[in-house]
Structure formats: C-alpha cells, structure tokens
Amino acid sequence: QVQVVESGGTVVQAGGSLRLSCAVSPRTVSSYAMGWFRQAPGKEREFVAANSWIVTNSYYADSVTGRFTVYRDSAKDTLLYLQMNNLRPEDTAVYYCEATTRAFSAGSFRFESAYDRWGQGTQVTVSS
Numbered sequence: 139q140v141q142v143v144e145s146g147g148t149v150v151q152a153g154g155s156l157r158l159s160c161a162v163s164p165r166t167v168s169s170y171a172m173g174w175f176r177q178a179p180g181k182e183r184e185f186v187a188a189n190s191w192i193v194t195n196s197y198y199a200d201s202v203t204g205r206f207t208v209y210r211d212s213a214k215d216t217l218l219y220l221q222m223n224n225l226r227p228e229d230t231a232v233y234y235c236e237a238t239t240r241a242f243s244a245g246s247f248r249f250e251s252a253y254d255r256w257g258q259g260t261q262v263t264v265s266s
Contacts, residue, residue, distance in 0.1 A: 140164070140255040144235045147260030150225055158220040158260060160235030166215040171238050173247055174208060174220045175256075176231035183234065187220060188247035197247050202229075225264045232259040 146158040173188035187208040188197045211217040236253035246252040
C-alpha cells in the first residue's frame with residue numbers, strides 16, 4: 139500500500155520562501171510519478187506542480203511558474219520537494235502530495251485522477 143506524507147507547512151510572510159517535503163513508501167521516490175496540489179478555503183483542489191518518471195520533466199501551473207520548483211532528493215531518493223519562493227497571500231492553502239505508479243499521459247498530471255494516493259496535506263499560510 140502506497141503511503142504519502144507531506145510536511146513543512148507553516149506561516150510565512152508575503153515575499154518569503156518555504157520548502158515542502160513529501161515522503162513516499164514503500165518504494166523510492168523515483169518509482170513514482172508525483173504531483174503537488176493545493177486547496178484553499180472554499181475552493182476546489184488545484185494542480186500546482188508535477189514531476190514525471192523522467193525526472194527532468196517537471197510541470198507547473200501558470201500561477202506558480204517562475205516561483206515554485208519541484209524536485210527530488212537525488213542523493214537519497216526518499217523525498218520529493220516543493221520549493222516555493224516569492225510567496226503571495228493567494229498561495230495560502232493546504233498542500234497535498236500525490237503519487238502514482240502509472241506514467242502520465244498527455245496533460246494528465248493536471249488531474250487528480252492521474253494519481254493513486256495522496257497524503258493528509260500540510261497547511262501553508264502566507265500573511266500580507
């Protein structure tokens with residue numbers, strides 16, 4: 139059974155940076171295609187970023203392009219990270235890490251149906 143655990147969420151001021159972590163088991167992170175989604179109060183969960191089987195292929199929502207980076211811990215292959223820079227109040231949300239053993243098809247990484255498991259989420263609050 140795949141397990142996903144996010145961590146690193148906290149309160150940060152606008153313009154600041156934060157790094158979220160995602161641990162996946164029982165396999166190493168490179169065994170999965172993975173994505174980050176977020177859900178703000180009163181809104182639907184939305185795609186943020188994804189990292190495919192081919193680790194150099196990363197995808198981002200327009201709202202975070204240039205500010206967020208998704209990458210894997212290549213040394214230990216145990217964690218997926220989401221580096222968030224220049225945070226804005228509208229980035230406030232619960233962030234979820236999601237994993238799948240299936241390969242992404244064209245654009246599928248943007249939809250939760252492409253993933254098999256996700257964690258409980260970690261709260262990120264950006265104060266203005």
